[in-house]
Structures are given as structure tokens and as C-alpha cells.
Amino acid sequence: MILKSKFKTYLFHLLDILPRKRGDQLYHFIQNLYFEQNLDQKINTSFNSYQTIKQICVRCDIEIKAKVIAEIGSGWLPIMPYFFKYLGKARRIKSFDLNRHYQNNNINRLNSIFSQKYDRLINVEDDSLYSLPEGIEYFPFTNITDHDISDTDIVFSRFVLEHVKPETIKEMHASFKKELNPGSYIIHLISPSDHRAYVDKQLSLQDFLRFSEEKWNKIQTRFDYHNRLRLPQFLDIFEDLGYEIVDLTYDKPKEGSENYKKFKKLKLHEDFLGYTDEELMAGSINIVLKV
Numbered sequence: 001m002i003l004k005s006k007f008k009t010y011l012f013h014l015l016d017i018l019p020r021k022r023g024d025q026l027y028h029f030i031q032n033l034y035f036e037q038n039l040d041q042k043i044n045t046s047f048n049s050y051q052t053i054k055q056i057c058v059r060c061d062i063e064i065k066a067k068v069i070a071e072i073g074s075g076w077l078p079i080m081p082y083f084f085k086y087l088g089k090a091r092r093i094k095s096f097d098l099n100r101h102y103q104n105n106n107i108n109r110l111n112s113i114f115s116q117k118y119d120r121l122i123n124v125e126d127d128s129l130y131s132l133p134e135g136i137e138y139f140p141f142t143n144i145t146d147h148d149i150s151d152t153d154i155v156f157s158r159f160v161l162e163h164v165k166p167e168t169i170k171e172m173h174a175s176f177k178k179e180l181n182p183g184s185y186i187i188h189l190i191s192p193s194d195h196r197a198y199v200d201k202q203l204s205l206q207d208f209l210r211f212s213e214e215k216w217n218k219i220q221t222r223f224d225y226h227n228r229l230r231l232p233q234f235l236d237i238f239e240d241l242g243y244e245i246v247d248l249t250y251d252k253p254k255e256g257s258e259n260y261k262k263f264k265k266l267k268l269h270e271d272f273l274g275y276t277d278e279e280l281m282a283g284s285i286n287i288v289l290k291v
């Protein structure tokens with residue numbers, strides 16, 4: 001597993017030195033190979049995220065039924081939009097991504113597995129470029145802030161904000177504040193942990209907090225960019241823009257647990273010394289903002 005993590009880092013650096021277009025194509029090709037083997041697992045983990053969102057909606061009295069939802073960061077497949085449409089009965093889901101990862105063959109496989117697994121009939125629109133059903137729209141190569149989303153009731157993201165530059169997160173939320181109607185909601189599921197630790201189990205989930213920004217920028221590439229923002233930094237961004245934080249949950253490793261012990265062994269970089277252990281270790285952050 002350490003080898004796998006090292007190989008991944010090496011591979012991303014290799015892709016990073018190729019001409020941008022070539023690097024992107026190869027990255028896409030490799031990710032796609034990995035993806036084909038893991039579709040069922042992806043659906044299951046997305047279902048867990050949907051369950052989390054349902055619980056949040058109950059707590060905050062947010063209705064998904066008949067609502068218009070905008071997703072930031074579509075990724076490889078419209079799994080979350082399918083849950084919003086087929087389980088939540090949302091009216092329309094618009095999904096935006098800076099890249100274009102959706103592919104017809106993958107979505108056809110999703111359609112087949114999803115319809116069996118959740119006993120839903122998926123009617124693909126005849127003229128859909130990506131084999132998508134009515135009510136789900138895909139906007140590749142699109143920054144959500146360049147699109148009119150004034151008809152949106154809920155903006156949603158899953159595992160995206162940790163990969164966005166802090167300045168961009170601020171600009172994005174300043175633009176939402178102007179465009180969305182008062183009373184609309186923004187729901188973010190954020191994974192602030194060091195993603196290398198998912199592959200290399202010997203690493204702490206906070207391992208990357210050992211590095212200065214300069215060193216970390218040498219380790220990561222544009223393919224695995226992680227901003228390393230800690231919980232209070234996310235909260236500051238939203239509060240400074242005048243958002244009301246109506247719901248916040250996050251994981252805290254128990255004292256004495258393996259994750260806790262690994263964290264305590266780290267020699268943190270001075271940039272992170274001003275935070276409490278809980279603020280540094282806060283994982284799986286789910287946050288709801290009210291406009």
C-alpha cells in the first residue's frame with residue numbers, strides 16, 4: 001500500500017510535466033480504468049452521502065422534493081444527481097465541472113445498475129449527449145460562477161471544496177450570496193484529510209500538516225491538489241461573507257484510537273500550531289449555509 005501511494009504520487013508528477021492536454025488525457029484514461037472496476041462501490045459510498053444529506057435536511061427542515069439543485073464538481077458520474085432525482089424527487093439537477101469526465105459508456109452502465117439496485121425506471125432522453133434522464137443537466141468545462149443559477153434552491157458539493165483554492169472558495173461564495181434567493185441553502189460535504197492516507201494506511205490522516213506550504217506544493221500536483229484548510233478556516237471564510245451556518249457536523253478521532261495516536265506522533269508545521277487538536281483532526285465536515 002505504501003508502494004501504491006508512492007507510485008500514485010510519482011505518476012501524478014510524471015503527468016504534470018507532460019504538455020497540459022496530453023497530461024489531462026492520460027490522467028483521464030488511467031482514472032477511467034480504475035473507475036470501471038469500482039462502480040458498485042462508488043454507488044454505495046454515494047448512497048451513504050445521500051443518507052447523510054437526508055438527515056441534514058430533516059434537522060434543518062430543508063425539502064428536496066420539487067427543488068432545483070446545482071452541484072459543484074460533477075466528477076465521473078451523476079450518482080448524487082440520481083439520488084436527488086429518483087429518491088429525493090428533486091425537479092431538476094444541474095451539475096457543473098471545470099473538466100469533462102462524464103462518458104456515455106460509464107453512464108449507460110450506471111443507468112443499468114442503478115435502475116436494478118433501486119428499482120427505478122431510467123428514461124434516457126433521446127437527444128441526451130451523455131445518456132442522462134430528463135431533469136439532469138451536465139455542464140462540463142464550466143465554472144458554476146459563470147452560469148446563471150438564480151433559479152436554484154440548493155447548491156451542493158461532495159468532496160470538492162478541499163480541492164479548490166481558498167481564494168476561489170471565497171469568490172464562489174461571494175457570487176452565490178449575490179445570485180441566490182434569500183432562504184436558499186448551500187450544503188457542502190468536505191473531506192479535509194490527507195487523501196494519501198486512504199491508500200497508505202501507515203500515514204496519519206493529518207500527515208500533510210507536517211509540511212510548509214512550499215514543501216506541500218512540491219509534493220502535490222494539479223491532479224491531487226488539496227488546500228489543507230482546517231475547519232476554523234472554512235468557517236471563517238463563510239462567516240466573513242455573512243453566511244449563517246445552520247448545521248455543522250464532523251468526525252473527531254477518539255482519544256487513544258489508532259488515528260489519534262498517529263496524529264499525536266506528528267511534528268506539525270508551525271503554520272498549524274495555533275489550532276486545537278480537534279480543529280486539526282476534524283474530518284468528514286458537513287456544513288449547511290443559509291443565504
Ligand SMILES: C[S@@+](CC[C@H](N)C(=O)[O-])C[C@H]1O[C@@H](n2cnc3c(N)ncnc32)[C@H](O)[C@@H]1O
Pocket residue numbers: 072073074075076096097098099101142143144157158159160163164168
Ligand atoms: C474529487 S472530485 C469529486 C467529484 C464528485 N463530487 C464526487 O463526489 O465523486 C472533484 C471534482 O470537482 C471539480 N471541480 C473542482 N473545482 C471546481 C469548480 N470550481 N467548479 C466546478 N467543478 C470543480 C473537479 O474537476 C473534479 O471533477
